[in-house]
Amino acid sequence: MLNRVPFDEALLSTVGTPRQAELLDSSPRSRVWRVRLADRRLVIVKQITDGGDAGADADTRFSREVAGLRLAGRASGPAVAPAVLATDLPSRVMVLEHLDDLGEIDDWMPGYAESLARLHALTGPADAGALPAWSGPTATDAESFLALAGALDVPVPSKVPDELAGLLQRLDPTPHHALLHGDPCPGNDLRTADGVRFVDFERASLGNGLIGLAYFRIGFPTCWCAMSVTAAPLTEVEDVSRTTWRGLTGKDVPGDLADACAGWLIQGDALVERAHRGTVDQFARVPAEDFAWGHVSARERLLHRLGVVAGMTRDRDHLHAVGRLSSALADRLLERWSPLRPLPPQDARPWCQGRRAAFPGTRRPG
Numbered sequence: 362m363l364n365r366v367p368f369d370e371a372l373l374s375t376v377g378t379p380r381q382a383e384l385l386d387s388s389p390r391s392r393v394w395r396v397r398l399a400d401r402r403l404v405i406v407k408q409i410t411d412g413g414d415a416g417a418d419a420d421t422r423f424s425r426e427v428a429g430l431r432l433a434g435r436a437s438g439p440a441v442a443p444a445v446l447a448t449d450l451p452s453r454v455m456v457l458e459h460l461d462d463l464g465e466i467d468d469w470m471p472g473y474a475e476s477l478a479r480l481h482a483l484t485g486p487a488d489a490g491a492l493p494a495w496s497g498p499t500a501t502d503a504e505s506f507l508a509l510a511g512a513l514d515v516p517v518p519s520k521v522p523d524e525l526a527g528l529l530q531r532l533d534p535t536p537h538h539a540l541l542h543g544d545p546c547p548g549n550d551l552r553t554a555d556g557v558r559f560v561d562f563e564r565a566s567l568g569n570g571l572i573g574l575a576y577f578r579i580g581f582p583t584c585w586c587a588m589s590v591t592a593a594p595l596t597e598v599e600d601v602s603r604t605t606w607r608g609l610t611g612k613d614v615p616g617d618l619a620d621a622c623a624g625w626l627i628q629g630d631a632l633v634e635r636a637h638r639g640t641v642d643q644f645a646r647v648p649a650e651d652f653a654w655g656h657v658s659a660r661e662r663l664l665h666r667l668g669v670v671a672g673m674t675r676d677r678d679h680l681h682a683v684g685r686l687s688s689a690l691a692d693r694l695l696e697r698w699s700p701l702r703p704l705p706p707q708d709a710r711p712w713c714q715g716r717r718a719a720f721p722g723t724r725r726p727g
Contacts, residue, residue, distance in 0.1 A: 429565025
């Protein structure tokens with residue numbers, strides 16, 4: 362039965378006997394329970410399942426999440442993720458520390474940015490191979506982006522193909538070993554008394570921390586609840602992130618944030634939820650249909666990303682032509698589809714909470 366906690370003898374001897382269990386809402390990729398043990402402790406039990414969009418790789422997702430959580434468990438001082446208390450590989454079950462989520466606050470981003478930077482700083486070259494390298498845009502993505510320009514009758518500056526080739530080289534994750542959450546969306550973070558902790562590490566990887574920092578500018582590209590962060594709040598969170606990284610590593614974050622944002626722009630799969638990634642060329646769909654993900658449409662997500670890249674690349678010689686193309690594409694989107702709305706502002710976060718991802722948190726539903 363779905364509401365029966367899948368504890369084998371090893372977990373019973375390691376963790377204890379479940380006395381009460383509440384099946385919580387989660388994605389089709391997992392089942393999650395809040396469990397009270399015989400000794401009165403509360404724990405979270407998560408089982409990676411074969412259901413949903415990626416059943417064939419359930420074992421990989423389980424191993425990846427456990428590895429990510431254990432690397433995150435290195436944090437000295439306030440934790441940045443729940444502790445792993447026990448695992449059962451054959452059943453793909455992990456028993457995690459129960460967290461008391463204090464709920465929403467208006468000024469949520471500085472604490473979020475600090476914990477995200479602390480997460481990034483936990484790993485280094487010695488950890489190569491502990492997780493997959495971050496999977497960024499490919500030459501096929503670049504070709505699809507250029508094909509979109511052609512489909513919308515937007516001329517492509519002659520230098521753009523070479524600039525995109527250089528971008529792909531600079532985004533190579535091989536030299537970088539920051540611990541990337543993989544889906545650091547509002548709803549995959551919990552505000553505890555000791556700070557923000559992240560959950561749902563199924564897509565954890567190693568790469569450049571700028572890939573995570575770019576979320577604020579580019580509109581949370583892997584998230585159901587896309588939103589726009591601008592002006593003073595954006596400056597503050599990026600300063601917090603960079604200062605935290607520098608304090609922990611003694612170095613500045615390597616690379617160029619404009620590259621990270623451009624990398625997110627040219628990935629058509631970042632316009633759709635995980636279930637639809639890798640299925641079709643999403644950019645090829647844009648001229649014919651405006652498909653929705655959450656409350657925001659694909660064209661609206663794309664319009665925001667184009668504007669960000671156009672603004673960031675005006676003084677970047679290595680992406681100047683890409684910026685000009687981005688600006689022209691944004692203008693064309695607005696010409697053809699004038700009702701396109703801007704992304705919701707960062708203070709719209711509360712509506713994200715209705716759709717926690719694979720780990721639904723520890724608060725009881727209201």
